[in-house]
Amino acid sequence: MQGFSQISVLVFFVTLNFVFQFFYGYKIYLNTALFINMVLSFCGLFLYRVVVKQVFEHFFSERNDMKLPRTIIYGTDANALAVANALKLEVPSRFKIVGFVDKNSQNSSKRMMDLPILIQKKKLPTLMRSVGAEGVIIADKSLSKEERLVIVDQCLEFNFKVYIVPLITDWENKKEISQKVKSIQIEDLLDRKPIVLDGKSISKQLKDKTILITGAAGSIGSEIVRQVLLFKPKRIVAVDQAETPLHNLCLELASLDTQVKIITVIADIKNRDAMDMVFKDYHPEVVYHAAAYKHVPLMEENPSQAILTNVEGTKNVADLSCLYKVKNFVMVSTDKAVNPSNVMGASKRIAEKYVQSLQLKSNAEKKSKSTRF
Numbered sequence: 001m002q003g004f005s006q007i008s009v010l011v012f013f014v015t016l017n018f019v020f021q022f023f024y025g026y027k028i029y030l031n032t033a034l035f036i037n038m039v040l041s042f043c044g045l046f047l048y049r050v051v052v053k054q055v056f057e058h059f060f061s062e063r064n065d066m067k068l069p070r071t072i073i074y075g076t077d078a079n080a081l082a083v084a085n086a087l088k089l090e091v092p093s094r095f096k097i098v099g100f101v102d103k104n105s106q107n108s109s110k111r112m113m114d115l116p117i118l119i120q121k122k123k124l125p126t127l128m129r130s131v132g133a134e135g136v137i138i139a140d141k142s143l144s145k146e147e148r149l150v151i152v153d154q155c156l157e158f159n160f161k162v163y164i165v166p167l168i169t170d171w172e173n174k175k176e177i178s179q180k181v182k183s184i185q186i187e188d189l190l191d192r193k194p195i196v197l198d199g200k201s202i203s204k205q206l207k208d209k210t211i212l213i214t215g216a217a218g219s220i221g222s223e224i225v226r227q228v229l230l231f232k233p234k235r236i237v238a239v240d241q242a243e244t245p246l247h248n249l250c251l252e253l254a255s256l257d258t259q260v261k262i263i264t265v266i267a268d269i270k271n272r273d274a275m276d277m278v279f280k281d282y283h284p285e286v287v288y289h290a291a292a293y294k295h296v297p298l299m300e301e302n303p304s305q306a307i308l309t310n311v312e313g314t315k316n317v318a319d320l321s322c323l324y325k326v327k328n329f330v331m332v333s334t335d336k337a338v339n340p341s342n343v344m345g346a347s348k349r350i351a352e353k354y355v356q357s358l359q360l361k362s363n364a365e366k367k368s369k370s371t372r373f
Helices: 001-024 031-067 078-089 126-132 145-157 173-181 199-206 220-230 243-254 272-282 295-301 303-325 345-359
Strands: 070-074 096-104 113-118 135-138 161-164 210-214 235-240 261-266 286-289 330-334 367-372
Touching: 070 078, 096 126, 113 330, 126 145, 135 145, 145 161, 173 367, 210 220, 210 272, 220 235, 220 243, 220 286, 220 330, 235 272, 243 261, 243 303, 272 303, 286 303, 295 303, 295 345, 303 330, 303 345, 330 345, 345 367
Parallel strands: 070 096, 070 135, 096 113, 135 161, 210 235, 210 286, 235 261, 286 330, 330 367
Antiparallel strands: none
16 A cells, blocks of 8 residues: 555656646756656655664564463474464464473473473473473373373472373464464363263252261362252261361351251261261161271271271261152262272272172162262
8 A cells, every 4th residue: 555655656746747748848846856766765654663663563462472381292292383383473472482392302402493302300390390380281192191101190289280182183374273282271181081970960959958077077078068068969068077178168068048958967988877877867768978098008007097987988878868768878988999909998898898799689769889089
């Protein structure tokens, strides 16, 4: 548009010169002067616009970079390089790339895209803290599944963001590459398709029912409480022997906008009389038994406590469930119960066998089952 206007002005004045020369015998302007003026004006305006644009983009890109999450790319292969190039050209930018991680420690003195290649001598979170990174993009296609899991576990433990990108096939399509960079989801770590829960069936079992959850203050038990709440039971009886964690759970649930009645009971599943009082007072219709000792090294040093809690405690809860005609009894077990090689796994395997035996002896109305985590 700018060039067209300059040419239009030139044509106008050349025509005017021609008219004056034709009628009056002289020119108002020299044609060479008009041409030189047009070229200089065009170059001046063009350079001015380029300079203004570059200064504007540089100023605002620096300001935006300050707001972008500082991120490192795990990998130094062609896949990682393609991801870095695509993210650099992305508009608007989502990441500020601060470096690459070389798992083989072979390129410590080299740079890629004018960014440092970082050597992982310690755990990845330590390296990330040293460069002020907030997240990591896993782009190394040579990583095994186990190595990926280690990286994810380490980063999530310290609240670092983890992003993944699939193997790149189209190296030219930068936009498609950048769009494939996404936050890691739990489904990405599975070797199978995620299981879709039957919400209607679960709701039919839990809605307007009294639900008893043992070990309710533990990591698994507390999550069971949160999930059961979504199905609007009549009340939840949360049982645990740990006072402080149970109190914290109680405060968390109190802050939720729910009409479900939450009853917290401090009791030890090894104490049959105490558990009998719980069943007698609340008559649960569904029991989730998550109370157990689960730390393998600790149970190796305290085998008697593993047996008393994981075996006798489970027996108490399962027997009382039969006595008070609980419709559904679910025991939370562990994968360590498969061909157990330690006290904790063996104790959970014994508990599983006992629950299975109750199911074989009970009538069809009562269901006893175990699920492994």
